[in-house]
Amino acid sequence: MTELPASTQRKLGLVIDLDTCVGCHACVTACKGWNTENYGAPLADKDAYGAEPVGSFLNRVHSFEVQPESGPAQTVHFPKSCLHCDDAPCVTVCPTGASYKRVEDGIVLVNESDCIGCGLCAWACPYGAREMDPVEQVMKKCTLCVDRIYNENLPEEDRQPACVRTCPAGARHFGDLADPDSDVSRLVAERGGFDLMPEQGTKPVNKYLPPRPRDEDIDVLAPFLQPVAETPSGFLGWLDRALEKL
């Protein structure tokens, strides 16, 4: 049903650390790989080796430049996927009931066999989190790897979204954001996690952590970087003096 639940028992989601993300796109690749080989229609590519390749992805990394009033500009790599909003506009617009938000964990999913491919949900999402598959013509979106996180056939450390599992920088965190004591909730509280486009009223579950301020604490290490020996001694010292005399 496309009526949103009044509340969900848990709010599973991601916390993405914009300070730590190095923009390697490993999460993009891991996501595409897992979600092509597992739940739902594969994430197709068209004209993959041609002049104008297109394909569906559930996660993409954009890179932004932020120019403060003074000081150097900063590059921020910005992964973006479904935010599993509490007030998800993509769900309520769906005419067939293919889109829904789960009461038990808050994950927003698409029942692909009910999807008519009208694309209205993709329009309704302010973030561009939904993409129509170019081959299957059904709407694809992040499932929070629902087929991994509860999958008891996988080793326990693998029961998290593929993007989180693969991130080499530890920039992605998965957990229950409804539980104030969860690791992700504490991370959000400590680091000042924020919502994307709060003015759109979607109440996203996923949070982003801001980049830490730069160029302020760098002097902590500076003393350790002083040259150890000012003047050469021993054989090198003799060579140095001998060459000076020539």
Next chain:
Amino acid sequence: MHPAASIIAFTTLSGIGFGLLAFLGLGFPRVEGMSAFAFFAIAYLLAVGGLVFSTFHLGHPERALKAFTQWRTSWLSREGWASVLTLVVMAIFAAPLVFFGLRLAPIGWLGALASIGTVYITSMIYASIRSVPRWHHWSTSAMFIAYALSGGALLSGQVTVAIAFLVLTGIGQFAAWKAGDARFAAAGSTAGTATGLGGIGKVRLFESSHSEGNYLTKEMVFVIARKHATKLRSIALVLAFAAPVALLLLPFHHVMAALAVLSHLCGVLITRWLFFAEAEHTVSLYYGRTAA
């Protein structure tokens, strides 16, 4: 937004079709028998034809009947119900009128109300989308209804009413364009809020997430021919409103009336193309495109 031909045809044709049905339901023109049949046939062809076009937009049209299930929340689902119910009510009104010359006036009035209601519900598919600030406004519904009434008056041959509606709709469209131009900025979404980095400084796309286009850029970051918007708006105003009004003011002739209808239809198609092509979606903020 991508101006898909199927959706432009759908909103234009079904809008005019339901507009004509509204006038026929109210008894303008007061026709019976074969002439009533002709009027209703045109109205049904336009309304149903538009709806058929809308299914061309679907990735899985064979599942279209599922779209009737979520009327509690989805304007698109409500649109399906409203269209079918209106067409049924108008058929109950039209059949006795055509075959027995019997006018069940209250059913006609109900059908007229339902026709305008259907156009309103169609408009809400777009007006309810907050991520497209240009659409997310009551004027979207007002203009859809105004277009339906203008086209309906024109097709039903109500010359005086048609002139009045055409002039009002033309002025309304001009005002809606002007107001719509400022709405994206007024909604307050920027690259700063989209990334949450606006507090640090000015945010600019440094490198796109992919080198080629994708579904999002094709569907929602459509910018082609926006530079011609002013010219297209002028052409649309002339074709949709000025020319039909001028033709209607001339001594009545069926050729002139037909030309007025044709010109109006072409003009409305251009305004609908602009309705989509000029609509800026917030996802464009992630692609380095800002509202002009």
